[in-house]
Amino acid sequence: MKFGGTSVADADSVTQVVDIVERHYLRDDEVAVVVSAQRGVTDQLIAIAEEIVKSQDTSTIGSFIHSLRVRHEKVLNQVAGDYASEACKEMENRLANLENILDAVHHLRELTPRSRDYIITFGERLNALVVCAAFRQRGIPSTVLDGCEAGIVTTPQHGEAMALPASDGRIKSRLLPLLTEMVPVVMGFMGCTENGIITTLGRSGSDYSAAILGAGIDADEIWIWTDVDGIMTSDPRVIDNARVLSTISYLEVMELSYFGAKVMHPRSIEPAMRKNILVRVKNTFNPDHPGTCIVHHEKRDTRVVKALTYIDKVALVSICGAQMIGRPGVAKMIFSALADAEVNVMMISQGSSEANITLIIDETQLNIAKVALTALVKQGMVREVTTNRDVCAVAVVGCGMAGARGTGGRIFTALGEAGINVMMISQGSSEVNISFVVDQADGQKAMRTLHDEFRLSEEDDE
Ligand code: ADP
Ligand code: ASP
Ligand code: MG
Secondary structure (H helix, E strand, O other): OEEOHHHHOOHHHHHHHHHHHHHHHHOOOOOOEEEOOOOOHHHHHHHHHHHHOOOOOOHHHHHHHHHHHHHHHHHHHHHOHHHHHHHHHHHHHHHHHHHHHHHHHHHHOOOOHHHHHHHHOHHHHHHHHHHHHHHHHOOOOOOEEOOOOOOOEEOOOOOOOOEOOHHHHHHHHHOHHHHHOOOOEEEOOEEEOOOOOEEEOOOOOHHHHHHHHHHHOOOOEEEEEEOOOOOEOOOOOOOOOOOEOOEEEHHHHHHHHHOOOOOOOOOOHHHHHHHOOEEEEEEOOOOOOOOEEEEOOOOOOOOOOOEEEEEEEEEEEEEEOHHHOOOOOHHHHHHHHHHHOOOOEEEEEEOOOOOEEEEEEEHHHHHHHHHHHHHHHHOOOOOEEEEEEEEEEEEEEOHHHOOOOOHHHHHHHHHHHOOOOEEEEEEOOOOOEEEEEEEHHHHHHHHHHHHHHOOOOOOOOO
16 A cells, blocks of 8 residues: 555644545554655755755754754654654654765765665655554554665666566565554665665655555555545546546556656556556545456446546757658757657657657757757758747546547647647557647637546446
């Protein structure tokens, strides 16, 4: 069971978490718990690390450490009773450790990816102590493990590390034996390399941690507890009548999360899918709601389109030039230049005249991409590179689209009738996803138009 940032943000929510886990513990279910940082703490850790490496003023370090102490001790004192003082001592050790590292970053004027990763795991390091102490106070035996101790071995890509196959065996030998005796609390979001260097799994990475651990112990189920009733037909902050889906397939969730649906980390489905483990998404604050089951195969789906998502922090890059026509290797050159610059390409489309290739990339990588592609213009390989930041990508997702005729027609007719101009279209070969790009100002309208067109807010007999 993984509990996200809002599920562990204050004393009331931690009490809710303990209630949920206690219910399963008393039924003799074997449960391992993964916790995130309290909401907002990871953002604060990133901000302070980036600030103190440049700043002359070290007083911010002390006040930041103090604010973390106050915030976590407040919850601890409310939920941990007799176990609070022991946990407080350990918390002081961890805070002292963090303060020393921040001091070192300041004095060295150097924030390496490795030190940044270590710093940003402290939200989970502190919060796991609080949750573990709250379990003990309720009579549930518990201990705290960091992601590395729990057995998560990763690639050395700091900030976006991926689990290695060696994790399975380690997790089995380290975590599994604990389950018969206690409810271990594992700090989400982190693992370590073969050499023991701490890595992080990308923002929202605790979902991924839970899936890696669940696959490692061959869990019966992986439960993601969050602040909504399950996976919905769309982000409820964008579509107010978005509906909770009772089931959804691995592939559909992968497409949704890859295209920005914040409800799950994009990689968190892979480990579950590998072991065919059912994933449930449930609401910590409404535990009786059945939530969403994520499964391998949807039972015959009558719905063509299941859910929608969109990302607005993307940029469109168009590469044109008659030099490209009929010339083998131009696409290779473009993608190699981008890959060498570590730019991730999210969508691709190429006109049949071959005189134009259009790409969608993360907005933060636009400048790097421009530099890489301008070099090709200088070499005379392409004529022109144009870019547009004011766009957003919308993804229409549903396994039922595979083979269903006319879905594309319905999507683009509805958008046309709503007066929305589509700048680029791409359909993955899996046919689980049709995605397109519109002006940023039209993004939400496009979502609402399609949510209505496919009647996604209406219950069906799933
Ligand atoms: P946690 O802290 O539990 O990891 P997140 O904030 O990362 O929670 O993810 C839950 C949030 O994801 C929800 O509150 C909701 O606003 C957002 N969200 C975006 N798309 C969807 C979707 N399709 N279904 C459900 N929630 C979504
Ligand atoms: N605390 C981390 C983050 O904010 C991981 C997570 O919440 O899942 O990204
Ligand atoms: Mg999350």
